[in-house]
Structures are given as structure tokens and as C-alpha cells.
Amino acid sequence: MRERDARVLITGAAGFAGSSLARALLHRGYGVTGLDITPPGHAALLRREMSDPGFTYLWKSLQDVQPSDVEGHSTVVHLAAQPDTPLAFESPRYTVMQNVEGTVALLEAVRKTGCVSKLMFAASGNEIGRALYFPIDEDHPLTPHNPYGFSKAAAEMALSAWRLAYGVPSIVMSTGVVIGPNMRREVFVFKWLWDALHGKPIVVEGGKQTRDLAFIDDVVRAWILAIQAPVEKVAGQKFFIGSGQEYTVEDLAVICREVAAHCVPIQYTGYRPGEEGHREAFSAEKARKALGYTPQVTTREAIALTAEWVRSLL
Numbered sequence: 001m002r003e004r005d006a007r008v009l010i011t012g013a014a015g016f017a018g019s020s021l022a023r024a025l026l027h028r029g030y031g032v033t034g035l036d037i038t039p040p041g042h043a044a045l046l047r048r049e050m051s052d053p054g055f056t057y058l059w060k061s062l063q064d065v066q067p068s069d070v071e072g073h074s075t076v077v078h079l080a081a082q083p084d085t086p087l088a089f090e091s092p093r094y095t096v097m098q099n100v101e102g103t104v105a106l107l108e109a110v111r112k113t114g115c116v117s118k119l120m121f122a123a124s125g126n127e128i129g130r131a132l133y134f135p136i137d138e139d140h141p142l143t144p145h146n147p148y149g150f151s152k153a154a155a156e157m158a159l160s161a162w163r164l165a166y167g168v169p170s171i172v173m174s175t176g177v178v179i180g181p182n183m184r185r186e187v188f189v190f191k192w193l194w195d196a197l198h199g200k201p202i203v204v205e206g207g208k209q210t211r212d213l214a215f216i217d218d219v220v221r222a223w224i225l226a227i228q229a230p231v232e233k234v235a236g237q238k239f240f241i242g243s244g245q246e247y248t249v250e251d252l253a254v255i256c257r258e259v260a261a262h263c264v265p266i267q268y269t270g271y272r273p274g275e276e277g278h279r280e281a282f283s284a285e286k287a288r289k290a291l292g293y294t295p296q297v298t299t300r301e302a303i304a305l306t307a308e309w310v311r312s313l314l
């Protein structure tokens with residue numbers, strides 16, 4: 001099958017990761033359907049893709065997805081979610097409704113069509129909040145430490161249940177925080193760069209907890225490798241897509257300040273609930289062996305590339 005004939009359905013296509021993936025797939029000749037609740041006129045990150053003949057926009061809620069929406073797509077990449085940890089503390093039930101019920105609605109639609117060969121899910125490092133060992137690998141049990149992590153872990157378990165019950169061919173792609181141009185402005189790296197570039201203090205919640213950041217281009221490349229891999233190699237599998245680099249949050253704040261080239265103060269506030277002692281360091285071994293994936297952008301480079309984009313917004 002030529003790539004143009006292979007259609008990929010992306011849920012959450014109007015968002016940061018979804019629009020980046022849609023762009024990369026269209027560039028490679030895939031047909032793409034982007035499903036999102038965002039009104040088309042507000043889907044700013046898809047402005048160019050909207051006029052691409054290979055792209056179709058499906059303005060719809062995930063909760064109302066039908067088998068007919070899924071038909072004709074060999075791969076479904078499921079990104080639609082309530083992705084914000086702070087909002088999940090304030091609105092845990094809304095977060096569960098979006099992330100769990102939405103995923104079940106999609107699973108049912110995929111199950112009823114029976115023609116999807118890969119259903120890929122963007123999982124989160126938050127599903128493993130207090131790791132039992134390092135580096136964290138794909139066999140690590142799900143041990144979420146906040147409401148957002150719980151909602152994503154429950155969605156991942158739903159994928160596993162539908163795979164075991166009905167043979168829905170799911171693939172779990174898990175990352176820590178993803179950064180890069182067009183990233184969500186609620187995420188700490190964006191806020192720190194924005195504040196530093198405005199000469200304002202960087203405010204750090206906690207400091208000693210660690211993060212394994214991923215750069216968007218690396219993540220998109222890993223997803224495309226999984227889309228292109230033989231089904232039998234990836235179906236039913238989970239992959240961590242990490243940078244292979246673990247940084248404390250306070251060190252990340254220092255890098256943001258250096259990259260912004262503004263000598264602003266770094267101020268510390270308390271940890272978020274469940275954050276103290278949190279460490280993130282994912283093994284990239286399985287993704288390397290099965291997909292041929294290795295990260296190409298270091299954490300410092302990823303922050304510098306993100307800062308370039310933040311500067312362009314000033």
C-alpha cells in the first residue's frame with residue numbers, strides 16, 4: 001500500500017502533539033483525519049494542514065466517535081485528552097471523564113469496525129509516579145501519584161482489557177513531559193522561559209524531583225517508526241520514548257534561565273501533592289531494539305529550540 005493510501009486517524013489533532021504528528025505524516029504522504037473538539041476556525045496549529053488535500057478535519061467529541069468515523073483508517077493515534085496535571089487536581093472527575101470515558105468510546109468504535117491494525121495511545125510518565133526501580137522500563141507496574149496519572153493509567157488499562165477481550169491491537173507510547181514549538185503554555189518549561197524572557201522570576205514548585213523531558217520531533221519520529229513497523233512487532237507492546245537524560249527540576253530551571261540569557265531570580269514554592277521524591281528516568285532500550293529509535297535532541301538542545309519559538313512570540 002502506498003503511504004497516501006494509508007489513512008491515519010489522529011484524535012486530539014488540533015493540539016500540540018496531534019498537529020505536529022499530522023504535519024509530519026502529511027509530509028510523508030499519508031492521508032490524515034484529525035478528530036478534535038476544537039472548532040475548525042480555532043484550530044490554529046492546523047491552519048496549513050486544513051487546506052492540504054490529504055487532510056480531513058472531523059470536528060467532534062471523542063465521546064461521540066462512531067465506527068463509521070474510524071472506518072477506512074489502518075492506524076488510529078489516540079491523543080485527545082485532558083492533559084494538564086494542575087487542572088486534574090482541580091477537576092479530577094472531568095479529567096477522568098475525558099481520559100477514561102473518551103478512551104473507552106474510541107475503543108468501542110475501533111472494536112466494532114474490526115479493521116484497524118494499530119491503535120496507538122499517548123501514555124504519560126505520570127502513570128508511574130513513585131517508581132520501584134530505575135531506569136523505569138515497560139514492565140514497571142502502573143503506580144500513579146496524582147489524579148492525572150490515575151486517569152491516564154486507567155485509560156492504559158482499558159486498552160489492555162480491550163486487547164485481551166476483543167483483540168484490539170493497541171500500542172502504548174509513553175513519555176515524560178514533551179516540549180518544543182507549539183507546546184502547551186501551561187507546562188512549566190514554557191512558563192519559565194516566558195517569565196525569564198520577560199525579566200520575571202522563575203517560580204519552581206519543589207525542586208529535587210526529576211524529569212526525563214522529550215523533544216516533540218523525537219516523539220513524532222518514534223510514533224512514525226511505530227506506525228511503519230510490522231504489526232506483529234508492535235501490537236500489544238508498550239514503549240517508553242525518553243531522552244535518556246534525568247534532570248532535577250531545579251537544574252532544568254537553571255538551564256531555562258541560561259538559555260533565556262536573562263539573569264532572573266529562581267524562587268521556590270512547595271511541592272505539588274505527591275511530587276516530593278518523584279523521579280523520572282525511562283529506559284530507551286526497548287524502543288531502540290524494536291523500533292530503531294534513539295533520541296536525537298539533548299535536553300539542553302530541546303530547551304534551546306523551545307526558547308527560540310517562545311522568543312518568536314514576544
Ligand SMILES: NC(=O)c1ccc[n+]([C@@H]2O[C@H](COP(=O)([O-])OP(=O)(O)OC[C@H]3O[C@@H](n4cnc5c(N)ncnc54)[C@H](O)[C@@H]3O)[C@@H](O)[C@H]2O)c1
Nearest residue numbers: 012014015016017036037061062079080081083122177178
Ligand atoms: N505534552 C506532554 O507533555 C505529554 C506527555 C505525555 C503524554 N501526553 C499525552 O499526549 C496527548 C496530547 O497531549 P498534548 O500536549 O498535545 O495536549 P493538547 O491539549 O495540546 O492536545 C489535546 C487535544 O485533544 C483535544 N480534546 C480534548 N478532549 C477532547 C474530546 N473529548 N474530544 C475531542 N478532542 C478532545 C483538545 O481540543 C486538544 O486539541 C494527551 O493524551 C496527553 O495526555 C502529553
